[in-house]
Amino acid sequence: MAKAKQITAWVESKPGELGRVAEALGKAKINISAVTSWSAGSESPIHLVVDSPAKAKKVLLELGVRVTEEEVLRITLPNKPGALGDVGARLGAGNNNIEYAYATNPEGGKKADLILSVSDVVGASKALRGL
Numbered sequence: 001m002a003k004a005k006q007i008t009a010w011v012e013s014k015p016g017e018l019g020r021v022a023e024a025l026g027k028a029k030i031n032i033s034a035v036t037s038w039s040a041g042s043e044s045p046i047h048l049v050v051d052s053p054a055k056a057k058k059v060l061l062e063l064g065v066r067v068t069e070e071e072v073l074r075i076t077l078p079n080k081p082g083a084l085g086d087v088g089a090r091l092g093a094g095n096n097n098i099e100y101a102y103a104t105n106p107e108g109g110k111k112a113d114l115i116l117s118v119s120d121v122v123g124a125s126k127a128l129r130g131l
Contacts, residue, residue, distance in 0.1 A: 013044045094123055
């Protein structure tokens with residue numbers, strides 16, 4: 001388990017914005033290792049975990065995009081039933097709220113990476129030690 005910097009690009013809710021952001025990062029040679037986005041009224045978040053958060057932030061600001069930066073947890077879990085339940089139970093027992101989460105794994109993969117935004121990163125790290 002590791003703490004990670006997550007960059008959030010706040011874009012107008014309209015077609016092409018995810019492509020515009022991802023294309024700009026690609027041209028700057030910034031690799032995206034995790035992404036989630038959804039429509040939320042007139043402004044939508046694109047949450048990104050990238051290999052160079054400071055460089056990504058600069059590129060996005062140059063695009064005229066509002067950018068925020070958050071500390072999240074990146075956890076590699078076994079791809080098996082109950083793994084996410086264990087994480088949720090441990091965090092709940094420590095009164096640590098999961099604000100949102102996203103994950104995926106390749107078809108048939110043995111591991112999955114989970115990105116968690118939590119109310120207390122330090123407390124969550126302690127609660128999840130040993131996973």
